[in-house]
Amino acid sequence: MRDTPVAQAIRHAVETFPDSLAVQTPEGALTYREFGAAAQRLADRLDTLVGPRGFVGIDGTRGAGPILAMVAALWADRPFVVVDPRDSEASTEKKFAALDVEAVTRYPGGPGGTPAVDLVPRPGRTPRPRPAPDAGAAGLETPWEVKEQLAYAVFTSGSTGEAKCVLVAAEALAPMVADHVSRLETGPGCRTLQFARLTFDGCVTEILWTLTSGACLVVVGEDALTPGTELAATLGDFRITHLKTTPFALTETRPPKDSALVHVINGGGPCRQAVVQRWSAVAAFHNAYGLTETTVCNLLTPPLDAADCHDGVPLGEIVGDCAYALLPPGAEPDAALDPALDAADRSAHDPERGELVVLGRSVGVGYLTEEGIVRFRDDDGRPVYRTGDVVERRGGELFYVERLDRRLKVRGYRIDPGEIEAVACRLPSVREAVVLAESVAGTEGGGTAAEVLACYYVGEADPRELRAHLESVVERYKVPSVVKRVERMPYTPNGKVDREALRRSRETAPAPEPAVAEDTAGAPRAAGDEVLALVRELTGLENVRAEDNFFEIGGDSATTLLLVGRLRELGWAEAGVRDVLRAENLQALVDRLPTGTV
Structure with missing residues (x-):
């Protein structure tokens, strides 16, 4: 059954479980018999409206309708693309034109919760001339020229913003979906929450592991999926047994009381130990890894035990028809990427840390560009996709480290922020951590500025405790100069940590008042208050004390220059680096400021 096409597997479920629920919404439900009949009507309509290999455009309005349309497209061997109804008409038309979409869905509505789905020719489409099969068209391929049967197209911005x-390809789906069905034990009686937006390929696993196994797909509105109390209520009210969602949702949501959950999967971002601790207490908890370009999911862990994840959360075992290799960053793929190599031969070529490269049938066909398709293949025609993710092999397991494009160079050192974030999250009282390189300004008018590492975190740990923990694990140059606790992380609409928002929050934080400013009682602020305020700003510590040594609470060569620059700006023109270095603690530095000896 592992290589049974998903279209055929869904038909088998329709025939085997006709009276089981296939799709449930707040308005009603469809049995497999009803779902199959409706999907077949749409598939027949596609046969008349859309030519072979032609695309169908699906309006992604949440409900049973888009699910029916996806299955109908698979049954009719017509690839589909889902668009967000909130996008502008111009944006949608640009996507449709790129793929030469021939028909689009409409949802006129239907009584009793039964969805009415219509298919109409794409308004304003000008049919493109297509070459004969043996014409040997010049240039790159177009979607209808590829030898593979396509399943879908998805538009993704990835890490570039473009x-x-x-x-x-359709054939890549079967083994990936079958592995999920087996490992997640899905079947009649199971209920999957359809969480991912239909414009994200993450929805593919949710929908297909459910409908190929005779389980029920629960589709609700976006408001009911809001991480926190709303999502928890949805999980409880609909007796959800299977949930795949993002690190953000798992961090912000607590499992409902009397949960029906059986399997919970983290996907779409690094998994933290605190998330494993919370959700493994109520269900079998898995971590998943994959990319849009490599057919959704490539790695999936067995159920995780929080006690085994102290040093990090593994990425898992291979899912679907793929293999992988690790390459030193910047290296070119070579014979070590041959999918025929066995594990022993591959490990002889692979470094312990490197860029993850996915191989095999799971690798997508390629990117569609204005010129044609740019395939994910090496010079020998083998499916190869370089993920841009740095991973580390420890004890035979893979662990995520960082994106290649997030690697930093601070004070001459190359640093993987993800490595420091992972170490921070080993502390049980830290739930999430984000490490950034920030430019901290010095004096106005040409004063000193420097790049420093800043660690923002969510949790109960005191910044001093977290700093001490980091110093005990990582090299000194990797310990952030700024360690700052925040109430919650800002997130993008896609559920990713909004790192730019964190930077802006620090940039817009109020700066210390100048030395001549008066306090609320009308008296000038003391020199000690000024120094403590400056050090709080430079280190992120809120409870800086006069007896603290500057370098023991995060000070380094870069922030020393900044501290001296700020002191000079506030009126102590003779302040020097040597005096900060010699000061036993901040009080010793403060005591010297009024005398002019600093």
Whole structure:
């Protein structure tokens, strides 16, 4: 059954479980018999409206309708693309034009919760001339020229911010979905919450592991999926047994009381130990890894035990028809990437840390560009996709480290922020951590500025406790100069940590008042208050004390220059680096300021 096409597997579920629920919404439900009949009507309509290999455009309004349309497209061997109804008409039309979409869905509504789905020719489409099969068209391929049967296209911005159109072959879905069905034990009686937006390929696993196994897909509105109390209520009210969602949602949501959950999967970002601790207490908890370009999911862990994740959360075992290799960053793929190599041969070529490269049938077809398809293949035609993710092999397992494009160079050292974040999250009282390089300004008018590492975290740990923990594990140059606790992390609409928002929050924080400023009682602020305020700003510590040594609470060569620059700006023109270095603690530095000896 592992290589049974998903379209055929869904038909088998319709025939085997006709009276089981296939899709449930707040308005009603469809049995597999009803779902199958409706999907077949749509598939027949597609056969008349859309030519072979032609695309169908699906309006991603949440409900049973888009699910029916996806299955109908798979049954009719017509690839689909889902668009967000909130996008502008111009944006949607640009996507449709790129793929030459021939028909689009409409949802006129239907009584009793039964969805009415209509398919109409795409308004304003000008049919493109297509070459004959043996014409040997010049240039790169177009979607209808590829030898593979496409399943869908998905537009993704990835890490570049520029939208890319990824084409995925139907044959890659079968082993990936079958592995999920087996490992997540899905079948009649199971209820999957359809969480991911339909414009994200994460929805593919949710939908297909459910409908190929005879389980029920629960589709609700976006408000009911809001991380926190709303999502927890949805999990409880609909007796959800299977949930795949993001680190943000798992961090912000607590499992409902009397939970029906059986399997919970983290996907879409690094998994933290605190998340494993929370959710493994109520269900079998898994971590998943994959990319749009490599057919959704490539790695999935067995159920995780929080006690085994002290040093990090593994990425898991291979899912679907793929293999992987690790390459030193910047290296070119070579014979070590041959999918035929066995594990022993591959480990002889692979470093212990490197860029993860995915191989095999799970690798997507390629990017659709204005010129044609740019395939994910090496010079020998083998499926290869360089993920841009740095991973580390420890004890035979893979652990995520960082994106290649997030690597930093601070004070001459190359640093992987993700490595420091992972170490921070080993502390039980830290739930999430983000490490950034920030430019901290010095004096005005050409004063000193420097790049420093800043660690923002969510949790109960005191900044001093976290700093001491980091100093006990990582090299000194990797310990952030700024360690700051925040109430919650800012997130983007896609559920990723908004690092730019964190930077802006520090940039817009109020600066210390000048030395001549008066306090609320009308008296000038003392020199000690000024120094403590400056050090709080430079280190992120809120409870800086006069007896603290500057270098023991985060001070380093870069922030020393900044401290001296700020002191001079506030009126102590003779302040020097040597005096900060010699000061036993901040009080010793303060005592010297009024005398002019600093």
